[in-house]
Amino acid sequence: MSLKFKQLSPAEFFYNNKSMAGFDNQSRAVYTVFRELIENSLDACDTHSIRPIVFVSLKLNTREELEITVADNGSGVPARYIADAFGRIFFGSKYSVMQNRGTFGLGGKMAILYGQLSTGTPVEVITTTGKDVYKVKLSIDVKLNQPIIHEKKIEKNSHLLHGTTIKLSFKGDYITARSRILKYLHMTRIALPYATIIFDDPEGLFFVAPTLSHILPKPPRETPPHPYGVDIIKLKEMIESSKKDLPLYKFFLKFSRIGKVTAFNFSKLIGLDPFKPLRKLTDEEIKRIAEGLKSYKFLPPDASALSPLGLETIKTGINAEFAPEYIALCQRPPSAYEGFSFIVETAIGYGGNIPPPANGSDDIRLLRFANKIPLIYDASNDVSMRVILEDIDWKNYGLDLKSDPLLFFVHIAATKVPFKTAGKEYVADREEIRREIRLGLRECARELKSYLSKKAQQIHHAQRKEKMSVYLTLLAKYTSALAETELIPKTKLNALINKKGIEDE
Ligand SMILES: Nc1ncnc2c1ncn2[C@@H]1O[C@H](COP(=O)(O)OP(=O)(O)O)[C@@H](O)[C@H]1O
Ligand SMILES: [Mg+2]
Structure with a gap:
């Protein structure tokens, strides 16, 4: 039997393995599309210290088909990246060493791909970084993993605002996804009280999470990779993209937590000349560097x-x-x-x-x-x-x-x-x-x-005081009757009860 060989594009792979990315059934698909698009909006705000305002609308096109629109006041996508950011799997701005919600250059595109393959319609993107406004209709070429542009308009940005609006249709079951979507929104409100999120739901519910705080978390800063996080493949990639004549010790300065002294000490430890140019490194030496990077005692990551x-x-x-x-x-x-x-x-x-x-x-x-x-x-x-x-x-x-x-x-x-x-x-x-x-x-x-325990102590003391007050009032009544004197005034009794000595008896 002769075997047939073929190459699978990333778009084909992820569509065939939808469950890996959270699209295993129509209920989950609604939740995942909703979440991925909101997360892209929030990333586009948080990383630029913008207080997020995100508007989401879900409408029923038919009983099984939904249309989602997510609009944000984030950074917007620069013109030259629009097509790839929304039309090529594994393309994104979040591959650097920095905290982000997105990581693989995948989530938003899986939503777009799922929408396109389940309804046959392209995605509409309106985005501006504050300059011109780009309105693009595109879909993903699944075989070639590249964008297909159906329509593109450029307009003047008369309001000088920045942000992105994404609109797409997809197959999904909103009724069963609804409770999770609401839970997601409530939880987002807990973590992001500084954001404003408005959700217009197909059932007529209008969820508004208004801003409760003006304190924005400090934005993350991009840092170089830490030696412990770099494997041999990443190391080879870093060597490939460096100047061929770069001396080894200067190459090591590209890592976080490696200064000149550490670079020299490290070179010595792995038995390599710190001045050796990268192009002269053998495969065995590259392997030695990769192993050394994992075992040397570097300072923890920044x-x-x-x-x-x-x-x-x-x-x-x-x-x-x-x-x-x-x-x-x-x-x-x-x-x-x-x-x-x-x-x-x-x-x-x-x-x-x-x-x-x-x-x-x-x-x-x-x-x-x-x-x-x-x-x-x-x-x-x-x-x-x-x-x-x-x-x-x-x-x-x-x-x-x-x-x-x-x-x-x-x-x-x-x-x-x-x-x-x-x-x-x-x-x-x-x-x-x-x-x-x-x-x-x-x-x-x-x-x-x-x-x-402080609260229990306070309750205990209050109960003691209460009891004491009852007993002392009765006692005062009887003793004054016996002694045929006037009743002690209530204020005097209370002062007696509140005296620490009695209370702590
Ligand atoms: N609402 C948005 N505002 C600004 N940029 C966005 C927005 N949505 C997507 N992007 C850009 O598109 C890229 C790809 O998004 P996505 O496919 O979700 O992958 P990821 O978020 O993992 O990078 C992002 O890295 C980002 O640069
Ligand atoms: Mg994303």
């Missing part, structure tokens, strides 16, 4: 590539949705895994509008976020859930997961989040991350314990 939410922002968001009686918060110091820096932020809310679990069930109210993305599916597999269920003995903090009104919040901000799937649903169980979540939640639990 955290300036991260943009954590900040405790004030988290507090504002949780207060807006749950108005808890108490919130304990913690931001852990920067840490790293495999050369990727990350910061964990945790919170535990107690009481207020947080309901206790239904009838002693194992329902854990856990809000998970990674790079400001709410994570909704597959909670039971997520590393944060493992920490809550396996790593912490809540009884030590006087807490009971089955009966207390508790809300857990975990945000992982990382230059690369170890998601288990391309659909970004849950975070893998990496020991470094698990440890930080554990330490963060423990610190919150300690703070909550101290609040609850």
Whole structure:
């Protein structure tokens, strides 16, 4: 039998494996399209320190077909990148070492591709960086993985605004996706109280998350790759794109945390001449460099590539949705895994509008976020859930997961989040991350314990005072009757009760 060989384009591959990117059924597809487009809008604002205003509208074209429009006030896409940004899989602006929601140059395009193949219609993009306004209708050539432009108009930008509007049709089941979409919006409001999100739903519901805070998280800064995060393929790519005569030690300066002294010391350690030009490196030497980069003791990666939410922002968001009686918060110091820096932020809310679990069930109210993305599916597999269920003995903090009104919040901000799937649903169980979540939640639990024990003490004292007041009033009545004197005035009695000596007896 003769075998037939062919090459699969990335667009074909992802369309054939839709479930990897979160398009396994029509309900999930609605949620994924919605989420990917909003996340692109939020990235286009956050990375440029723009307070996001995002308008989303979903309309039913037919019973099975929806039309989504997402408009934002983000940076806009520069003219020369528009076609590829929306028409070529694995093309994007987020491949640098910096915290972003998007990572693969895939999410928005999967939504476009899914829309195109399920309804046969192209996507409409209107975008401006503040100069001209570009209105483009395009689709993706699946075989060649390249954009096909159907229509292109350029107009003057009379308002000098910047931003992007995307409109596309796709097959989906809104009714079954609705509850998750609303959950996603509520969670986004918690993490981003500084954003304004307006959602016009096909059922006539108009969801508005107004701005609750004017504090914007510090934007992430692009940093060079850390040696621990570079494998041999990436190393070869970096060598290829450098000048051929560049001496080795100067090449090492392209990494984060390598200065001149470290570059020389490192060269010596791996037995290579620091002045050797890159073009003279043998394959064996490149392999030696790759291994050395992983084992040498470099400083941990720089955290300036991260943009954590900040405790004030988290507090504002949780207060807006749950108005808890108490919130304990913690931001852990920067840490790293495999050369990727990350910061964990945790919170535990107690009481207020947080309901206790239904009838002693194992329902854990856990809000998970990674790079400001709410994570909704597959909670039971997520590393944060493992920490809550396996790593912490809540009884030590006087807490009971089955009966207390508790809300857990975990945000992982990382230059690369170890998601288990391309659909970004849950975070893998990496020991470094698990440890930080554990330490963060423990610190919150300690703070909550101290609040609850102070509160219990206060209640105890108030009850004692109350009892004392009843007894003393009666006692005063009888003694004054016996002694045939006047009744002690109530104010005098109260002063006596409030005296610390009596209270602490
Ligand atoms: N709303 C938007 N505003 C500005 N740029 C956008 C917007 N949507 C998409 N882009 C650009 O298009 C690129 C590709 O988007 P996408 O396919 O979702 O991949 P990713 O977000 O993973 O990079 C992004 O990297 C970004 O540069
Ligand atoms: Mg994206």
